[in-house]
Amino acid sequence: MLALILFYITSAVAIFATVMMITRLNAVHGLLYLILSLLAVGVIFFLLGAHFAAVLEVIIYAGAIMVLFVFVIMMLNLGQKTIEQERIWLQPGIWRGPSLLALILFVEMFVIIVLGGNAETGQVVNSKQVGIALFGPYLLAVELASMLLLAGLVGAYHLGKPMLKATRSRGHS
Amino acid sequence: MLGLLGWVPLIPLMGFLILVMAGDQLSRLIISWVGAGSVAVSALLATLIGFEFLDGDMQPYRHIVGSWMTIDDLSVPFGFYLDALSMTMLFVVTGVGFLIHVYSAGFMEDDPGYARFFAYMNLFVSAMLVLVLADNLVLLYLGWEGVGLGSYLLIGFWYDEPNNGYAARKAFVMTRIGDTAMALGLFLLFTQLHTLDIQSLLSLASSQWAPGAVLPVASAALLLGGAVGKSAQLPLQTWLPDAMAGPTPVSALIHAATMVTAGVYLIARTHPLFLLAPTVQLAVAVIGALTLLVAGCSALVQTDIKRILAYSTISQIGYMFLALGVGAWSAAIFHLLTHAFFKALLFLAAGSVISCFHHEHNIFKMGGLRKAMPLTFWSFMIGSAALAALPLTSGYYSKHEILLAAFDASPVLWAVGLLGALITGIYSFRLIFVVFFGAQSQTVEKKPGWLMSVPLLLLAGLALFGGMLQIPLNSVFPVLIDQGNDHTFNLVSVITVASPIIGLLIAVLFYLTGTFSAQRLSDGGLAGTLRQFFLSGWGMDALYETLLVRPFITLSTMNKNDVVDGLYVGVAWLVRGLHRMASATQTGRVRWYGASMVFGAVFIIAIGLLS
């Protein structure tokens, strides 16, 4: 019961934050709302009994990935001009098409979800279980995930190099 | 000798092929020898065949060269049939044709298209010979179309001038109308009698069909349609005056002596069919009578020398039709023969006037040429005398016979013919007095050479003495039943002889002595309009213009974008539209691609849901 009420409140927060995020003119503002949304989803994970996932959500998703976003935005140093541009781009009329498309998708999926049977969630799956599964059946997946991260690392380094050079030269002169 | 009949149309055809393939590389001399020589060889062969034919009691001779096509019960061979009628036509075509070819060698010597000219002339002669010698109607139709082609090519010979092309086109289209009627007649005859071989067809028709029945009337009427077109009779006569745009030898050969007589030949050849359809035969006579009057009146007021002669041709063929219509078959063919002589003579003489007189065509700009060009003057005199049918010329004998036969059939027709003879006398001597008498306005450029003079002499002789020829046509045609009127010296005969002489006197008074002035006469209101009316050929050109040409042009203009073509244009337009739509999806914008992916996903889920 309590869980359900908490669920409703948290999901309201998440939805509100997401809506705010996609309508902000300033990128940093949107980012902050995004972080709020992620944190809310983390609470929901906790309510669902997925403690490990909740922690991961907060530490890695909201903590590392979003910080990455922050760094990049700061580095680009876009300024007031961008905000004006966004104001021009985000006319009210522009929301109609995508909203319609998304609405149709929503209706379809809604139907599919509702047609499924009823079930209850809430069984706690603690970190120990997850750990055992990771080191057991999903060992290969872990290795592959690390390969993926390596690839991302190398790619990010390679793609960022000229920027690095540009900023260094700007910094020096 | 008779076995060489197949070569007679073939040799001019070979001449045509040689000139077409190698004409540009040959010298003028060789071209003229090939061109005129092929017709000369045909004439020689025709003479030799003629002697043998006459020796053999004029038995009809059939010579089959090969088979053209055999489908079911239609069998069409390349067959040639010789009897007195085709013998006569053979002489006319090859004899007069040869003289005209010799004349052209002189007339056309400065023309750059020398080889082309002789090639077309040979093609024409070959087609005409096929027409005349054909033993079945399909081969005759081949010759018919061939002479139409030759006529088109030769009228538009000087194609640089657009008007010549229009005249050629007009001739072709109008004769086409007649040709279509004739083709329909052929179809009718074949479906009913299952054969197109002329002799067997005619005997079958005589035995199977009752006189005056629908079938013979219909088929005869259709054949008459073809004859009317080719022979330039009412209502399809307007092409012949315009056809004078071609070179003068062409006018002489095609539009005086041979092609325009093809219609007369057709009717004469299929005369049993016309005997089975008396109404159609009457129509032939009426058409002939009306045409000779219309054309005669038109010739009276023309100023172009060749146009006068053209209308005169139409008028004379009207006489031939009149003769056929009243049953005087031999008289019609006899008049065809004499007409070929004197009309060719007149045209060739007119040609020498034109070529030696600054290419001038207007007779009122000429004058007093009598002293300057004596040979031409006497040729014109003889030719006009024969044309007007003054006594003892060849034209007199043939026209007299026709008018007497017309009187026996119907006095009205006789009166019309008489009036026509009067008018003929007036206009033919008007021509002579205006051109050869009076003051000379300009000097003559050059005299005609011997190539042009000798044919004139020979034709003049034929025009004078050709009346003595007795053509044995009784073996072909039923003899006209003598109605017991001895016409030798009675009133009708006297009036018939007198009318051209009266015409001559009228022409003398108006144009030679100037006692009356044609100018003053035609200045008056009614006379002036009448003169304009006659000048335009009784307004028939204008009539056809409003009735047929204008609506056709309007319809064509409306269909400028070609409705039928719209299908293909529409396909191209559709494909281009689809292309535009397809390429509009490739915008290069990331969000658009994302949206299309979402759309695809939505679509597939929807299919999954709904099925």
Next chain:
Amino acid sequence: MSGIPVELGLLLSLVLFVLGLIGVLVRRNLIMILMSLEVMLNATGLAFIVAGSRWGQADGQIMFLLILTLAAAEVGVGLGLALQIFHRFQTLDADSVNEMRG
């Protein structure tokens, strides 16, 4: 901790996904597009967690972990690409990165 129906969880996931989708389609700024993509990935992760919670297995959370890894790598490379585009075109407009003719 019990009582949250599966449908509600999945519904929330759907709503977040759709919102993220709208964000991707509407915004022109590259950074905003990437952020909306993150929202979408997060929503799918939520769906997995709900499923795992329903059946009481660790597999849901492990799937979520893998999605997280994926998101991290993607963000790293994606932001690097965004920096490159800014470097070359002097703008972060997604529509301007378009050299199609017609």
